[in-house]
Amino acid sequence: AHRTSSQEEKKEDGVKWTQLEHRGPYFVPLYEPLPDDVQFYYDGKPLKLSLAAEEVATFYAKMLDHEYTTKEIFQNNFFNDWRKEMTSKEQKIITDLDKCDFREIHKYFVDKSEARKALSKEEKQKLKEEADKIQEEYGYCMLDGHREKIGNFKTEPPGLFRGRGDHPKMGMLKKRIMPEDVIINCSKDSKIPEPPEGHKWKEVRFDNTVTWLASWTENIQNTLKYIMLNPSSKLKGEKDWQKYEVARRLKDVVHKIRAQYRADWMSKEMKKRQRAVALYFIDKLALRAGNEKEEGETADTVGCCSLRVEHIKLHPKLDGQEHVVEFDFLGKDSIRYYNKVSVEKPVFKNLQLFMKNKDPADDLFDRLNTSILNRHLQNLMDGLSAKVFRTYNASITLQEQLKALTNSEDSVAGKLLSYNRANRAVAILCNHQRSTPKTFEKSMQNLQTKIDAKKQQVEEAQQELKKAEDEFEDTKDAKAEANVEKKKKLLKRLEEQLAKLNVQAMDKEENKQIALGTSKLNYLDPRITIAWCKKFGVPIEKIYNKTQREKFAWAIDMADEDFEF
DNA sequence: CAGATAACTTAGCATAAGGAAA
DNA sequence: TTTCCTTATGCTAAGTTATCTG
Structure with a gap:
């Protein structure tokens, strides 16, 4: 049986908490310069780098045995960003990545990690205790009278960006997060977290309509990152429960919705037909919605609404089956989706129609996007969106x-x-x-x-x-x-x-x-x-x-x- | 209505931890 | 005890969706 305190009685719409207190993010340790005997070489000669340039050089050096450091895009992006961190003198000297020799630095870090593994039991125990202390201090918050675990309480360390798949930004420098970048969110009457000595927060706000405790803008894609609660927290748990309850409500109306999209396959409106075929894919094949993406900013991946003509092949007959659609595209995280599916005849006919007079690179559903689709779904059932089909199915x-x-x-x-x-x-x-x-x-x-x-x-x-x-x-x-x-x-x-x-x-x-x-x-x-x-x-x-x-x-x-x- | 943005969920991989075997 | 292997956890990128803005 759960006791309900006055603090957690039903909240107004959109209000997520009444009390929130925490210590702010834990900042990862600052850069430690290399020992003097570990050197970087340019064109065969040792070259002592400035602190900032050296730090970025170590990011590359650590990755030396990964395949992606051999990729041209990775190398170019890295070299570009690295040069920005160099002094003007360094910029003059270091003009060619091929002449850079990071092997000694690489070896230094390999040895270091070996040494860490070889520590005695007592030394490892001591490290563990230190980590536990940080977890204890920064890893929890108070939310409406409950002590809750935080999901990610550490700032992300600087390094070289690694996208998934063929990412145009791979190798770019991901900058160190400073307190001046961080927005703190907590309750007004709580003990407001102290920024590290000599620093200030970007902002402290008191917004109880959101669930995050701190946020900052990441420099690669210029998007926000958040510090949020662990999945074990009440707040996340309730949201999770709600998600499944929405999916269970879909169960009650899914037959009606299926009948509806089947009828819409014959609609006079092209827009409706496309919507109905896309929804069929989402329902039958559990495809993701498929938002449009900005070209050149991310890897080229697609979902249902963003499928292009080149991603499907139509086979009137294949392996003894009729109306077979062969899907071949990269989805989220550049994971390949390959599937041969026998579809209902009107779907097949519609696809032929959608593909007529189009180039391979054209959108398959040129009259459709996720916002049109989701608006339609919302009208069919309160709370319904494309992703609910994945949960339900x-x-x-x-x-x-x-x-x-x-x-x-x-x-x-x-x-x-x-x-x-x-x-x-x-x-x-x-x-x-x-x-x-x-x-x-x-x-x-x-x-x-x-x-x-x-x-x-x-x-x-x-x-x-x-x-x-x-x-x-x-x-x-x-x-x-x-x-x-x-x-x-x-x-x-x-x-x-x-x-x-x-x-x-x-x-x-x-x-x-x-x-x-x-x-x-x-x-x-x-x-x-x-x-x-x-x-x-x-x-x-x-x-x-x-x-x-x-x-x-x-x-x-x-x-x-x-x-x- | 398009486009941008904020907030949140979903994703696979790397590494740490822990337990079994030597 | 040490080594080896499996499983758990941490990390952070990459999605979705609702809402805002002009």
């Missing part, structure tokens, strides 16, 4: 798959495999991929070795059982009979262990390039999982680790085994 798929795959007779290990498979179906739907882990082959091999060894043991146990049975046949004495029972038990245990290992191997293989975490954390209503755990006697800890249990505390409190999404 992900959660409903989990529920259906769990129903279809779980066998109550199975062992816990078997049930977990079913759960992972249901989770995997969702991850595939949402196209949540990962690169094959570097250690994948090796760890698969290790597992195979274990399986082989277990098989051997099973065989031996079978032979021993046979022997024991033969002996009992001969002697018919009680001792021999007991021995048979013993061997049977042993064999059974070993067979179970073998089965478990096989299940593990299967799960691992199927999961090679699929990331389950994102859907688990962001798309699957946790109450579905909790209900399933309760129904089939699977401990919740087998599915959710500590952090996840904290994030989903609201659901663990709430859901019983009868919960239906």
